[in-house]
Amino acid sequence: MEELICNIEFAKESETEYTAKLRTEMGGLREYSGRTFEDVLNQVILELEEEFS
Numbered sequence: 001m002e003e004l005i006c007n008i009e010f011a012k013e014s015e016t017e018y019t020a021k022l023r024t025e026m027g028g029l030r031e032y033s034g035r036t037f038e039d040v041l042n043q044v045i046l047e048l049e050e051e052f053s
Contacts, residue, residue, distance in 0.1 A: 005024065005025070005052075006022060006023065006024045006048065007021075007022075007023045007024075008020060008021070008022050008023075008044060009021045010037070010040065010041075012037075013033075016035055017033060017034075017035065018033065018034055018035075018036065018037045018039070018040045019031060019032065019033045019040065020032045020033075020040045020041070020043070020044050022044055022047060022048075024048075024051060026051060027047070027051055030047065032044060032047075
C-alpha cells in the first residue's frame with residue numbers, strides 16, 4: 001500500500017527566479033524561492049532531511 005509523504009511543485013517564475021511549494025502532513029505548506037533551480041532544490045532537500053530524519 002502506498003502512502004503519500006510529501007508533495008512538491010517547482011515553478012520557473014522568471015529567468016532569474018524559481019519557486020517550490022512543499023507540503024507534508026507534519027510540516028504543512030512551505031514555499032521557497034531562489035535565483036537558480038539548484039538553490040531551491042537544495043532548500044527543499046534540507047527541509048526534507050530535517051523533517052524525516
